[in-house]
Amino acid sequence: MKAVLIPGDGIGREIAESVREVSAALNTGIEWQEFAAGAEYAAESGELIAPGTLDAIEACGWALKGPTATPIGKGFRSINVQLRQRFSTYANLRPVHTLPGVPTRFDNVDLVIVRENTEDLYKGIEYMLNDEIANGVKLITRPACEKICRFAFDYARKNGRKKVTAVHKANIMKLTDGLFLRTFREVAAEYPEITADDCIIDALCMKLVQKPEQFDVLVAPNLYGDIISDLCAGLVGGLGFAPSANIGDSTRIYEAVHGSAPDIAGQDKANPSAILMAFAMMLNDLGETDKAAKLNAAILAQVEEGKVVTADIGGTAGTKEFTQAIISRLAE
Incomplete structure (x- = not known):
């Protein structure tokens, strides 16, 4: 090939x-x-x-x-x-x-990060309102949320993983991250054998450096997924x-x-x-x-x-x- x-x-x-x-x-x-x-x-x-x-x-x-x-x-x-x-x-x-x-610092890390790759702030929709105000659009769509969440649960099922955790900030960004979280919960209902929970991004970062073994599969929108991917790499020795x-x-x-x-x-x-x-x-x-x-x-x-x-x-x-x-x- x-x-x-x-x-x-x-x-x-x-x-x-x-x-x-x-x-x-x-x-x-x-x-x-x-x-x-x-x-x-x-x-x-x-x-x-x-x-x-x-x-x-x-x-x-x-x-x-x-x-x-x-x-x-x-x-x-x-x-x-x-x-x-x-x-x-x-x-x-x-x-x-x-x-x-x-x-x-840890000897029992075994995580998988599933990051949505095509939208969120990384869509690159930015513009200047005037010389002093820049605006960036956080684009979140239900089809993309559903696709990435289903991918995470399918991966967990195929690879014998027991839990999928949604990463979000829906307490503040109620529409964008709220849509991601609602879609995650809808998809999770189709996989009753897999534990599904969620964690706010800042709390997740703290928990990852305290007790990373409590997590299994993490699914996240683009920006959060980028951040926690490097954080988790640091738990096991770095990006190398x-x-x-x-x-x-x-x-x-x-x-x-x-x-x-x-x-x-x-x-x-x-x-x-x-x-x-x-x-x-x-x-x-x-x-x-x-x-x-x-x-x-x-x-x-x-x-x-x-x-x-x-x-x-x-x-x-x-x-x-x-x-x-x-x-x-x-x-x-």
């Missing part, structure tokens, strides 16, 4: 090469079609996304991307936002769990272990959600774990569940052993050495 690979900016090319090597070691048979996108490409070409990229994603239906930066103050819209809206990848899925060998999938009806785009780390780009220092974990999510959705499980197990075992790991988790290995260590485990 064919899939699009977007290395992106900074360390993107190095960690994308890790994906290529691991994909070959697993004999996935994936034919990668590579396209440039991001701030570095924009500096060369004046365009943020290389010609043919969007057509290739539409034709393949599958894509994996590294970190991309957006030039500031030059009128470009975020690549992530463009891709999500262009392909209607309405669900952003972020699994977060404790990794043995990565020192954190945060894979993500953007899921639509006909297109799926997987990504490492960390930044492009230009300060270490080209120095063989990057940790490729997040993009490899995103690749494992992709393999799982392709039906290659054994290969996905094998890759995840290899990453976990390598990190837990702690001998050949990158500097961000206390080691001295480079990107290439860490990748080869993973590949060696895949051969066992």
Whole structure:
């Protein structure tokens, strides 16, 4: 099969090469079609996304991307936002769990964040009323709320999850977040075997840093989902272990959600774990569940052993050495 690979900016090319090597070691048979996108490409070409990229994603239906930066103050819209809206990848899925060998304050985190991906304040509807007043529109629709809530409950049912929690601020934003919460409760009634509750966003943030194990699946509108995704990544060691999938009806785009780390780009220092974990999510959705499980197990075992790991988790290995260590485990 064919899939699009977007290395992106900074360390993107190095960690994308890790994906290529691991994909070959697993004999996935994936034919990668590579396209440039991001701030570095924009500096060369004046365009943020290389010609043919969007057509290739539409034709393949599958894509994996590294970190991309957006030039500031030059009128470009975020690549992530463009891709999500262009392909209607309405669900952003972020699994977060404790990794043995990565020192954190918690050792029992196992959460999944389901973020609505297409509307809310990220719709980008902003305008100036006058020179001193800017206005942004928080767009929430029932169809989008229903779709993301049903996705969360279907995911919970399929993956043996026991509880889905709606994240909101309906006590203040009674119409917009109120619509989200009402729709959540309507959908929840169709899944009686799954516990459904809700939590106000600020209270949720406090509870997550006190006792994260009390949560299972969190479903949220776009902005709240973005915030709590990074917060939850911090509970397990940071964005270096945060894979993500953007899921639509006909297109799926997987990504490492960390930044492009230009300060270490080209120095063989990057940790490729997040993009490899995103690749494992992709393999799982392709039906290659054994290969996905094998890759995840290899990453976990390598990190837990702690001998050949990158500097961000206390080691001295480079990107290439860490990748080869993973590949060696895949051969066992």
